[in-house]
Amino acid sequence: MSRNLSFLATLFTVASLLIAAGCGTSSKTTTNQSPTPPPAPSPTPTPAPPAAPDNFYAMMYEVIVRNPIPWKPIVVDTTANDGAGSMEAIYESPLTETYTLQFCPFAKGFQECMDLATYSGQQDQNTPPTITFTVPKGNWAGAFQIVALGTQDDASSIGNVPELNFRAAMLAAATLTGGTNTPVGAETGSGTIETTGFTTTIKISGAKPNNSYKVQFCTLYNSCNDLGTATSNGTGDISASVDTRTQSGIIGTFALSDAAGFEYVAGFRVQ
Numbered sequence: 410m411s412r413n414l415s416f417l418a419t420l421f422t423v424a425s426l427l428i429a430a431g432c433g434t435s436s437k438t439t440t441n442q443s444p445t446p447p448p449a450p451s452p453t454p455t456p457a458p459p460a461a462p463d464n465f466y467a468m469m470y471e472v473i474v475r476n477p478i479p480w481k482p483i484v485v486d487t488t489a490n491d492g493a494g495s496m497e498a499i500y501e502s503p504l505t506e507t508y509t510l511q512f513c514p515f516a517k518g519f520q521e522c523m524d525l526a527t528y529s530g531q532q533d534q535n536t537p538p539t540i541t542f543t544v545p546k547g548n549w550a551g552a553f554q555i556v557a558l559g560t561q562d563d564a565s566s567i568g569n570v571p572e573l574n575f576r577a578a579m580l581a582a583a584t585l586t587g588g589t590n591t592p593v594g595a596e597t598g599s600g601t602i603e604t605t606g607f608t609t610t611i612k613i614s615g616a617k618p619n620n621s622y623k624v625q626f627c628t629l630y631n632s633c634n635d636l637g638t639a640t641s642n643g644t645g646d647i648s649a650s651v652d653t654r655t656q657s658g659i660i661g662t663f664a665l666s667d668a669a670g671f672e673y674v675a676g677f678r679v680q
Contacts, residue, residue, distance in 0.1 A: 460678070462488055462489050463485070463490055463578040463677040464484075465486055466483075466575060466577075467553070467566065467576075468481070468482055468483075468566060468567065468568035468574050469482070469483050469553065469563045469564070469565055470566050470660065471562070472658075479568040479574070480499055482574075483495075483565055486677050490678045490679060491543075491679065492545065494541070494542050494543070496539070496540050497539055498538050499563050500530055501555075501563070505530055506558065508527065508529070508556070508557050509524055509526070509556045510527070510528075510540060510555055511523060511525060512525055512549065512551060513554060514549065515551040515627070515662060515674055516627070517551075517589075521587065522554070523545065526540050526541070548585050548676065548678050549677055550676030552565045565660070566656075567604045569658070571605075571606045572605060575603065576602070577601070577662070577663070577675035577676055577677060578600070578678060579600040579611065580599060580674055580675075580677075581596055581598060581599065581673060582674050583595055583597070585676070589631075591671060593669070594666075594669035594671065595669065596615075598616040598617075598645060599613065599615060600613030600673070608650055608651075608652065609652075611639060611648070611651075611665070612646075612647065613646070614646050616672070617672075618641055619640070619642070619643055622640070623667070624638060624639050624649065624665055626659060626662070627661050627663075628659060636651040636656070637651040662675045662676065
């Protein structure tokens with residue numbers, strides 16, 4: 410009896426071990442990986458604010474008389490630097506004559522002039538129409554002129570009137586479209602110039618610090634009259650005023666120059 414019990418106990422132990430071995434569980438761990446998030450989009454660059462309009466303004470002079478006299482203003486870039494301009498029609502001679510408005514680049518002696526608009530004489534010259542035009546893209550300095558039958562009748566300049574008679578941007582001479590056919594410096598500043606009556610005020614930022622310039626009024630033949638001097642401060646700012654009463658009627662524009670040549674010239678941008 411005890412032998413049977415011992416046998417059964419042994420059999421039970423073996424069976425238990427087999428069951429334990431057979432019922433062992435294995436677990437497989439699954440790692441839930443989060444998907445890699447897409448890269449953050451590059452921030453949209455903030456667009457540069459548009460440049461303030463250069464608001465060019467000059468007086469058209471009758472140049473076919475002995476003493477040139479100012480007629481009417483011509484304007485460009487009044488609301489944006491898009492080259493849009495206007496001028497009230499000017500008549501000089503017979504009603505059937507055709508007039509061509511041109512822009513002539515600085516210091517090129519009235520060469521390479523661009524035709525901008527044409528118009529004809531009319532019966533009622535007391536109510537002239539407004540002539541509109543668009544200057545091509547570029548950085549421009551120079552003068553406007555009206556040509557009829559191959560002769561320059563009128564051209565732009567500063568005026569001998571007590572109110573505003575000239576306004577322009579001061580552009581780095583090295584950036585002028587088509588160059589100037591004259592030595593220029595390498596400065597990159599910019600600013601404004603304005604003439605009211607006989608006083609011309611110049612403001613420029615980004616000029617060479619502590620530098621001295623000659624303020625000049627120059628014809629398109631690169632003949633310049635010295636009007637005074639201007640000096641930049643330690644941060645490259647220029648603020649100067651000169652008297653221009655001797656320049657009225659001379660066809661040309663303003664310039665600042667130093668030992669390197671022209672550094673800044675009055676004009677306007679078309680972008």
